Amino acid sequence: MERAQDRIPQRLRALPSRLVNQVALSANRLVDQALGAAGLRRYHYSLLAALAEFGPASQAALGRRTGIDRSDIVAAVNELAERGLVERSPDPDDRRRNVITVTAAGGRQLEELDRLLSGAQDELLASLNVAEREQLISLLTRVADHHAAPH
């Protein structure tokens, strides 16, 4: 019989790449939980956020802005439309496109999701004070930007 909690190798515990993955896992768990309280998922929030910030858009543009694959946008928009949070209508200027628009209910839902998400971030960073949170965000942003850059 082995000890209940086996120790994790130091080589692994110290690896930044692994640390970041663990934190990402916790983050995803907390965020999924929070958004799940509203019956929605991460990509729903991404879509609503993109629509709220940049206004009505084609599904292709939404895909580029949120990083959601072209193939998956269809179903996600369907789900939002079924709940009355967005409307899909043909673009009169370019009949290949659907223009997606947030409804009033969608706007209210987004505010609610913002509150839920903000709570999840607080939980995630609960062990850090305000200055430390800002520092972590700043460092992560620099690392992320460095690799997102047009190489």
Add this chain to the structure above:
Amino acid sequence: MERAQDRIPQRLRALPSRLVNQVALSANRLVDQALGAAGLRRYHYSLLAALAEFGPASQAALGRRTGIDRSDIVAAVNELAERGLVERSPDPDDRRRNVITVTAAGGRQLEELDRLLSGAQDELLASLNVAEREQLISLLTRVADHHAAPH
């Protein structure tokens, strides 16, 4: 036609949970690339590291120490054994178990993987100086530990 690079919503860019995910993605890409140079994967490194630090172990113990699922250990150990990096032999004290042992070649391979991985971490954190790297690691460790704790 849309602009080539669509802007990402500020709500998303600012979210710590999202930042951490982006960084984790870059980390995984770099690490996979580095280990791929030796023809191995992340879980192979985890296994070799666990064996090197805690000595020969059963497959079940390896699973607990590395977080690899019991079902996936079998194949991973097979792959390492085929390459002659570990040996699988029946445990004389408990005949349900296989005892997995690192070979000399496995030890050398681990050192090589350590070098490759260390290079990947450097690439990942290239935009930070040494003090900043330590700070990031310390903050991430605190966040990770806070959520890993036996709640």
Add this chain to the structure above:
DNA sequence: CTCATCTCAGCAAGACTGAGATGT
């Protein structure tokens, strides 16, 4: 003709579940 858009069908990898065979 070319390219973009929307849509669907299907693949591949990863994380997991269930269950059987063996042994403690």
Add this chain to the structure above:
DNA sequence: CACATCTCAGTCTTGCTGAGATGA
């Protein structure tokens, strides 16, 4: 008997690719 171990088969989810239909 309950439980641990090793193994295989199969499921589910996610991110992606390919291709067809429509239209600019």
